[in-house]
Amino acid sequence: MSFFISDAVAQTAGAAPAGGGFASLIPLILIFAVMYFLLIRPQQKKVKAHQAMVQALGKGDEVTTNGGILGKIVSLDDSFVSVEIAQNVTIKLQRGAIGAVLPKGTIKAIK
Numbered sequence: 001m002s003f004f005i006s007d008a009v010a011q012t013a014g015a016a017p018a019g020g021g022f023a024s025l026i027p028l029i030l031i032f033a034v035m036y037f038l039l040i041r042p043q044q045k046k047v048k049a050h051q052a053m054v055q056a057l058g059k060g061d062e063v064t065t066n067g068g069i070l071g072k073i074v075s076l077d078d079s080f081v082s083v084e085i086a087q088n089v090t091i092k093l094q095r096g097a098i099g100a101v102l103p104k105g106t107i108k109a110i111k
Contacts, residue, residue, distance in 0.1 A: 054095045057081060062102040065093060070107060 061073045063083065071083035074090060081098060084090050
């Protein structure tokens with residue numbers, strides 16, 4: 001019956017290659033580079049563009065808020081903006097809550 005089962009021969013395991021300390025880091029570096037160019041860098045550009053837009057706000061600009069409210073800026077200070085959303089209806093928002101500046105005449109075109 002022993003002719004069906006071959007004898008297991010123990011082999012001495014060879015030592016792992018000694019070199020490759022830097023070679024083992026290459027995949028990690030590549031993954032970080034891909035993540036940087038696909039996720040981190042575009043997000044930083046988007047944040048910079050939003051900050052520039054918020055700093056450039058002026059009286060009379062037509063804007064939308066992050067919540068989707070459409071209105072016209074009636075007054076500004078360092079950290080807050082007053083937006084008229086209807087006749088004689090004004091809300092006060094933080095500057096960062098402005099989502100986008102719209103072209104002039106957008107409000108009239110929608111009404």
